[in-house]
Amino acid sequence: MPTFKLLSQKPRRGLLKTPHGIVPTPAFMPIATRGAVKTLTTQEMKTLGADIILSNTYHLFQRPGLEILKKHNGLHAFMNWSGPILTDSGGFQVFSLTRLRKITPEGVTFNSEIDGKKITLTPESVIDTQFVIGSDIMMVLDECPPWPCDYEYAKKSLATTLDWAQRSKNHFEKRVKQKKLTPTKRPLLFGIVQGGTHEDLRKESITRLVKIGFDGYAIGGVAVGEPKNEMKRITKMCTALLPKDKPRYLMGVGKPEDIKMAVSFGVDMFDCVIPTREARHGQLYTTKGVMKIKNERYALDTRPPDTSCTCFTCKNYSRSYLRHLFSINELLGLRLATIHNLHFYLNLMKGFRK
Amino acid sequence: MPTFKLLSQKPRRGLLKTPHGIVPTPAFMPIATRGAVKTLTTQEMKTLGADIILSNTYHLFQRPGLEILKKHNGLHAFMNWSGPILTDSGGFQVFSLTRLRKITPEGVTFNSEIDGKKITLTPESVIDTQFVIGSDIMMVLDECPPWPCDYEYAKKSLATTLDWAQRSKNHFEKRVKQKKLTPTKRPLLFGIVQGGTHEDLRKESITRLVKIGFDGYAIGGVAVGEPKNEMKRITKMCTALLPKDKPRYLMGVGKPEDIKMAVSFGVDMFDCVIPTREARHGQLYTTKGVMKIKNERYALDTRPPDTSCTCFTCKNYSRSYLRHLFSINELLGLRLATIHNLHFYLNLMKGFRK
Numbered sequence: 001m002p003t004f005k006l007l008s009q010k011p012r013r014g015l016l017k018t019p020h021g022i023v024p025t026p027a028f029m030p031i032a033t034r035g036a037v038k039t040l041t042t043q044e045m046k047t048l049g050a051d052i053i054l055s056n057t058y059h060l061f062q063r064p065g066l067e068i069l070k071k072h073n074g075l076h077a078f079m080n081w082s083g084p085i086l087t088d089s090g091g092f093q094v095f096s097l098t099r100l101r102k103i104t105p106e107g108v109t110f111n112s113e114i115d116g117k118k119i120t121l122t123p124e125s126v127i128d129t130q131f132v133i134g135s136d137i138m139m140v141l142d143e144c145p146p147w148p149c150d151y152e153y154a155k156k157s158l159a160t161t162l163d164w165a166q167r168s169k170n171h172f173e174k175r176v177k178q179k180k181l182t183p184t185k186r187p188l189l190f191g192i193v194q195g196g197t198h199e200d201l202r203k204e205s206i207t208r209l210v211k212i213g214f215d216g217y218a219i220g221g222v223a224v225g226e227p228k229n230e231m232k233r234i235t236k237m238c239t240a241l242l243p244k245d246k247p248r249y250l251m252g253v254g255k256p257e258d259i260k261m262a263v264s265f266g267v268d269m270f271d272c273v274i275p276t277r278e279a280r281h282g283q284l285y286t287t288k289g290v291m292k293i294k295n296e297r298y299a300l301d302t303r304p305p306d307t308s309c310t311c312f313t314c315k316n317y318s319r320s321y322l323r324h325l326f327s328i329n330e331l332l333g334l335r336l337a338t339i340h341n342l343h344f345y346l347n348l349m350k351g352f353r354k
Numbered sequence: 355m356p357t358f359k360l361l362s363q364k365p366r367r368g369l370l371k372t373p374h375g376i377v378p379t380p381a382f383m384p385i386a387t388r389g390a391v392k393t394l395t396t397q398e399m400k401t402l403g404a405d406i407i408l409s410n411t412y413h414l415f416q417r418p419g420l421e422i423l424k425k426h427n428g429l430h431a432f433m434n435w436s437g438p439i440l441t442d443s444g445g446f447q448v449f450s451l452t453r454l455r456k457i458t459p460e461g462v463t464f465n466s467e468i469d470g471k472k473i474t475l476t477p478e479s480v481i482d483t484q485f486v487i488g489s490d491i492m493m494v495l496d497e498c499p500p501w502p503c504d505y506e507y508a509k510k511s512l513a514t515t516l517d518w519a520q521r522s523k524n525h526f527e528k529r530v531k532q533k534k535l536t537p538t539k540r541p542l543l544f545g546i547v548q549g550g551t552h553e554d555l556r557k558e559s560i561t562r563l564v565k566i567g568f569d570g571y572a573i574g575g576v577a578v579g580e581p582k583n584e585m586k587r588i589t590k591m592c593t594a595l596l597p598k599d600k601p602r603y604l605m606g607v608g609k610p611e612d613i614k615m616a617v618s619f620g621v622d623m624f625d626c627v628i629p630t631r632e633a634r635h636g637q638l639y640t641t642k643g644v645m646k647i648k649n650e651r652y653a654l655d656t657r658p659p660d661t662s663c664t665c666f667t668c669k670n671y672s673r674s675y676l677r678h679l680f681s682i683n684e685l686l687g688l689r690l691a692t693i694h695n696l697h698f699y700l701n702l703m704k705g706f707r708k
Contacts, residue, residue, distance in 0.1 A: 034678075034682050034684065035675075035678065036679060036684050036686045038684065038685065038686070039685045039686055039689070040686065041670075041686065041689075041690075042670075043670070063678065063681060063682055064653075064674070064678045064681075067654065068653060068654060068674055068678065071654045071656060071674065072656055072672065072674065072675075078672070078674070078675055078678075079675065080670045080671055080675070299418075299422060300421065300422060300425045302425060302426055316395075316396075316397070316434045317434060318426065318432070320418070320422055320425065320426065320432070321389075321426075321432055321433065321434075324388075324389065324417065324418045324422065324432075325390060327417060327418075328388050328417055330388065330390050330392065331392065331393045331685050331688065331689075332390045332392070332393060332394065332395065334685065335393070335395075335685075335689075336395075
């Protein structure tokens with residue numbers, strides 16, 4: 001089987017082979033920022049039917065740090081997850097979380113949010129960090145420009161990003177050779193399409209990345225505050241240009257309706273904090289829309305959150321009980337809401353794959 | 355089978371029959387203060403081998419309140435727990451948590467911590483509340499005097515407590531008749547021995563309670579700040595005087611070594627916040643003592659918290675990972691620590707029963 005096997009083009013369905021297992025696409029990747037999907041065990045992730053999870057190189061690099069990850073031979077054993085893991089490169093976090101960062105042709109320098117220490121990320125160091133993590137799918141270091149971003153800045157930024165992409169690929173292949181990784185053990189490397197909302201830059205980005213050659217292509221620089229129609233336009237044009245035989249990953253998107261739209265454009269992979277973060281705020285995704293479980297109207301409601309849902313939460317607990325848990329700030333409430341929302345998202349993807 | 359079947363007197367082992375199942379003793383009751391064992395599902399409580407849990411009448415009365423509990427036909431369905439539940443009377447909470455409470459012969463009046471509303475608890479109202487909760491084992495309303503407590507106050511307080519005990523029993527029997535509860539559906543009612551650290555008052559308390567006649571007897575007014583040798587002395591003298599054919603419950607105790615001591619004196623039932631509360635502070639009970647998992651010495655330690663433990667946490671996670679979860683304030687850490695500590699306590703009891 002090739003790394004990515006396209007089972008059907010319309011609707012687009014596929015199988016993505018990674019060192020830790022096969023991911024049926026379209027796929028949603030729950031977020032385990034620092035090596036844990038907030039409130040849940042990996043056993044629960046398995047039960048929920050998650051085929052792959054996403055973790056954050058930037059956060060893992062800071063805590064627990066590479067020494068601890070090395071000691072466990074990587075993130076899989078550390079967090080007790082035997083399935084595939086995709087890690088972002090940390091670029092997005094550096095550009096969204098840190099101040100006084102400095103971009104040079106070499107890489108990006110910033111001060112640690114934990115101890116203020118100066119840290120430099122380069123395309124090469126980020127690949128090496130992901131090898132320590134033991135990622136199944138690695139992302140290249142990119143600059144993710146903010147929205148809005150004028151043409152000149154976007155063009156300049158893209159040049160850096162493309163240069164970094166080539167260096168990432170070179171370094172990745174060097175390491176694969178050095179480590180003598182067989183095809184089944186070799187992780188995948190994804191390039192990231194940038195170019196802001198400028199179609200010619202996006203096009204150039206795709207042409208150049210495809211020339212370098214990656215196992216998959218991510219559409220970056222979306223879900224950064226742009227209007228929804230801009231996100232839609234960019235996603236549509238990028239998916240039309242990207243090679244059909246490689247997986248496409250739309251970074252950081254999104255709401256169920258955004259995912260549905262992107263799937264119809266031919267996107268294969270998604271990640272988003274929405275299901276888990278909104279769960280912790282008492283916002284439950286249901287077939288009838290978002291339910292604000294803290295609302296007093298649910299105080300005496302003995303029905304499950306979603307009467308047609310088969311998740312652990314809906315099979316065992318009432319709206320009234322969930323509301324009670326949120327009203328007393330009981331952590332079990334956050335857990336039950338997280339389980340429900342992830343079930344909703346993962347079930348949505350299952351529906352697309354049918 | 356009688357309500358309490360003594361299987362062996364030395365070591366003391368028994369079986370306590372309740373409407374929701376049989377509890378082998380000595381038993382430890384994990385605390386579900388407001389209808390949830392903090393961070394855990396009731397499914398996890400079952401897996402851990404909890405035979406009975408404890409919930410707090412005072413807290414449930416305030417939140418979710420009786421209307422919501424009635425709507426679910428009681429706490430069992432509300433929290434999705436099909437096993438036995440013991441509820442305290444709320445007396446301890448009134449005396450330890452509220453200010454400006456007023457004790458009259460009728461009952462105790464205080465202001466709600468939630469909305470400031472004036473609330474009066476009487477022996478009768480507390481029984482009725484426990485019927486709404488659907489408790490398997492009800493506790494009578496008592497006054498729990500603080501430590502230290504002089505003889506005169508303890509004597510006066512005991513007189514009130516004994517009067518309330520008689521009224522509780524009368525009201526309980528009246529309700530059992532009204533509700534036409536068959537022996538298998540009839541909850542149990544426990545009296546509470548008070549009298550401070552004064553042996554003659556404790557003795558009087560036991561004589562009078564036994565004369566009234568309860569399904570079991572609790573030793574109250576301990577674990578309220580008194581020195582350990584006082585707790586030991588009172589427990590020892592009370593267990594020696596209490597009827598051998600009824601279960602004895604030592605309220606709010608304690609550390610594993612205290613439980614071990616009390617079991618040797620013939621105590622059958624325990625509850626304590628220690629395993630769950632200390633778990634949330636990163637204090638893990640192990641066969642080799644308490645492990646402070648946040649300690650830096652565990653940063654690179656890939657061993658399970660307790661190498662000889664068979665709990666879910668120890669079977670799946672390292673000290674290093676647990677420490678990481680606590681260092682990033684990840685709720686999963688609180689869960690895994692709670693599972694471990696409850697396993698330790700429940701396993702300790704299993705050991706006593708062998």
